[in-house]
Amino acid sequence: MKPQEPIPHNYPMRKLNLIFALTSLGLLLATGAMVGYDYVRGWKWFQLEFNRLQEERIHQELKAKDDTETRKRLADLDKQERAGQVELAKHRDNYVAAQKRLEDWEGKHYAADQDYRFAKAKLDAQRYMLEASIVQHRSDEHEQQKAYDALFARV
DSSP: OOOOOOOOOSSOHHHHHHHHHHHHHHHHHHHHHHHHHHHTOTHHHHHHHHHHHHHHHHHHHHHHHOSHHHHHHHHHHHHHHHHHHHHHHHTHHHHHHHHHHHHHHHHHHHHHHHHHHHHHHHHHHHHHHHHHHHHHTOTTHHHHHHHHHHHHHHO
8 A cells, every 4th residue: 555645734733733732721721810800809799798698687587577476377377278178178079069060061062062063064065065056057956955955954
């Protein structure tokens, strides 16, 4: 096998590789400097102090609200909630019966709607056949008209 011939270049490749490596390192250092500068900004201390003060204020407000009157109101609300749940449980049977009646009605409504749609489709098909008979002057025009009138009365 014949050895590969060297490719001629306009610039020395070692010099280009060195330039690429140095610019890559420079870009890495610049990116690191930007991240570091953003991390040590002067206003960040004020933000941390503000957050600490807010946290202390919230804890103090929570301690002030945690008194016997608040606990009593919470206990009353819990009792009301339990009473409401008992009331709901009492009417659960009525709810289940109403839900069953609704499902039965929906089934009947769906069946009636489906019957209507099929009858309407048959009526539209019969209307097409009647119109075709009229346009083509066929002898079955009167039978088509009778069939259409019967379907129209049903729909």
